[in-house]
Amino acid sequence: MSNRGKIIVIVAPSGTGKSTLINKLKQDISTLEWSVSCTTRPMRAGEIHGEDYFFLDRDEFLKLKDQNEFVEWAEVHSNFYGTRKSFIDEGLLTGKHLLFDLDVQGCDSMKATYGAEAQIIFIEPPSVAELESRLLLRATDARDVISKRVNNAKKELLRKNDYDFNVINDDFDNAYSELLTTVQKILKE
Numbered sequence: 001m002s003n004r005g006k007i008i009v010i011v012a013p014s015g016t017g018k019s020t021l022i023n024k025l026k027q028d029i030s031t032l033e034w035s036v037s038c039t040t041r042p043m044r045a046g047e048i049h050g051e052d053y054f055f056l057d058r059d060e061f062l063k064l065k066d067q068n069e070f071v072e073w074a075e076v077h078s079n080f081y082g083t084r085k086s087f088i089d090e091g092l093l094t095g096k097h098l099l100f101d102l103d104v105q106g107c108d109s110m111k112a113t114y115g116a117e118a119q120i121i122f123i124e125p126p127s128v129a130e131l132e133s134r135l136l137l138r139a140t141d142a143r144d145v146i147s148k149r150v151n152n153a154k155k156e157l158l159r160k161n162d163y164d165f166n167v168i169n170d171d172f173d174n175a176y177s178e179l180l181t182t183v184q185k186i187l188k189e
Contacts, residue, residue: 005096007114008186011107012123013153015135017169021123021179022101029183032099033091041079044140072109077148097187104156119186120163126170128154
């Protein structure tokens with residue numbers, strides 16, 4: 001059992017800085033293998049199919065869902081997201097340390113399937129106002145989408161204490177240091 005891999009899940013409201021933290025973590029800990037999820041959302045500039053996500057059309061995604069291919073899936077902001085169970089099981093059996101970026105619904109499904117084996121780290125913004133400001137500065141979404149993301153964030157923040165660890169991203173360097181220490185601790189267990 002000691003050769004079994006680890007599951008590390010990062011969850012945060014949109015605009016919290018989660019992607020920046022994850023990218024640095026992937027650079028600094030070479031033993032982490034990125035879990036590439038499937039999604040029906042449109043590809044953003046600079047994203048690569050098979051590296052950032054597997055970009056699927058809606059029908060293809062729903063077919064996989066109906067075949068119970070996903071350990072978790074959810075419809076978020078009018079798009080589907082999902083993680084294939086076979087990817088996780090094969091990775092764990094071969095000793096790979098898998099890193100995930102999931103939403104709160106995905107975390108719930110991951111915990112339901114893998115229990116304590118799934119270690120979940122919640123990244124919290126310093127405030128909802130700061131979160132909205134970051135989303136506006138990012139300029140990747142329309143105003144109505146940003147409002148929807150902020151409202152979802154308020155609900156997600158109510159769940160922050162449901163997870164194994166909590167990191168507040170009020171200062172990137174401090175937040176990253178805490179995240180790195182947390183992940184290193186999980187990998188040593």
